[in-house]
Amino acid sequence: MKLTEIIGRRLLIGVATLLFVSVLVFVGTEILPGDVAYAILGRGATPELLQQVRDRLGLDEPLVVRYFVWLTATLSGDLGTSLANGTDISTEIARRGSNTLILALSTAVVAVPLAVALGLLAATRPGGAVDRVISGASLALISFPDFLVAVALVSIFAVQLGWLPAIASIRPSYDLFDWIRVLILPVLALVFTILAHMVRMTRSAVLNVLSSPAIEMAILKGVPRRRLLMRHALPNAIGPIINVIALNLAYIVSGVVVIETLFNFPGLGRYMVEAVTNRDVPIVQACAMIFCSVYVLLNLAADILAVIANPRVRYPK
């Protein structure tokens, strides 16, 4: 099969997955006990008011019709207005989305090189002291949920030492320095949660390559250890490593929700949690679609990169 053909097929599957996700998000949020009109009016619902709201939102249309109306509106960028206070969701998402993007990108910039370096270091001498420290620490870290890491970080750096703010609210007047100060703790917390997996998987990817006949040959030829690792093993392990990175970046999607709530960071994740608490359905739908799409796209990217990096995938046995 040609490479373009494979990638085209994967893209097609990606689109299908996105459609499936959109159906799930829509149906999942619209099937309320009672309906959205109840959710809006709460206890003050009278039959007349309910009917008014239903008419306004078109709730008497069948589910399928409403899905397509919603889908076309969402695709054209019209995310509707908040049920709670009538604000335009698109503007709010643009503002908070950029904050979240900054948070996620900073995390990636710190975590990815660090994880690859540590994974390589651990793989240089498997079973050695360095490896045991790195592997042990990452195993312990995997057991810690993101919010525990964050709580520990806050209690040390914000409360005990008082170096950094415990709350990451953003003001328009903030300059770069303020941003960095505010972002350090949330970014650290996120880095820790994805670092362990990335280190472990990088290590095993490199070790996997190191046990191949080609490397054995190189060892027998007397290639120095360092050169062996950087020139022979790493290029062959880069495919799986990139795959690992993309998958872990996808994990940031859920990490962001927890960390933003914890630090009161005005991003998409906290927006969504607040909306779920208030049952603000359009916001939940919009945020869920964004988060799920990012997740699906990163997984898709991991898939495609794996195909490009590893020619063997192209020729199934």
Next chain:
Amino acid sequence: MTARAAGWRWQLREAARDLTPGVALALAFLVAVAVVGLLAPWIAPYGEGQILTNESFEPPSAALWLGSDYLGRDVLSRLIYGVRVTLFLALVITFLSFLAGVTLGFLSAAHGGRTDMAMSRLNDAMLSFPALMLALIVINSLGSSFPVLICTIAFIDMTRVFRVARALASDIMVMDYVEAAVVRGEGKAWIIWHEVLPNALTPLAAEFGIRFTYAILFISALSFLGLGVQPPQSDLGVMVKENMQALLYGAYTTLYPALGIAAIAVSMNVFVDWLLQRSSAKLPDEI
């Protein structure tokens, strides 16, 4: 029956001999936590919701061993009850997810062909959905209660268990002894029960530990977001959330439940690692 019982006893003795101090410690801790959770109403010095003092975040004392929480309740008692709720939820969730996931996974692998393909595809589609998003959407619609939490997380876990169980079963289905059973004319149910299940038991036990940890972390995270266990009931995640402000007063109240969750998770992971290494069993790749 007696032969099998003797076999079990022998295996247990063998396992006990292989225990390293670290694993033994982890196991002892898990047992202790389980006992505490089970006997909570008899162990806890005070009631779960009993307000004992007007002071928030009192330091530890002879009466209140771990001090008071933000409402002046005994932290130790609440911790003990919290462990009970967390363990109960995680156990029910993991059990349900295994019941459904293993059954469907084995059936899918044993059936093979189109059914297997269709079920795997459907499962993959579910896996393309971030777990937290699924939980948030369901909780948005149905509110948060024990049944909703249990069903939602058990469903999410089931998709993961299905993958592992199916992969394990398809590896076993191509073994010679299964082919022999097929030739003998044994039915699918017999093969699943007598050939596949015994041979998949150790990796499944390890997977059970992993999913159990995952369930604990997931519920705690939801509770921490305020979307899991709802007051007046509380679990460890709720306790971390409601006592966060203690840090600002220089108290460590919020760290106790946090450390509790972490210690349970670490112990379980140590145990699972040991189990896998000892049996040289392998789990299909985790995501």
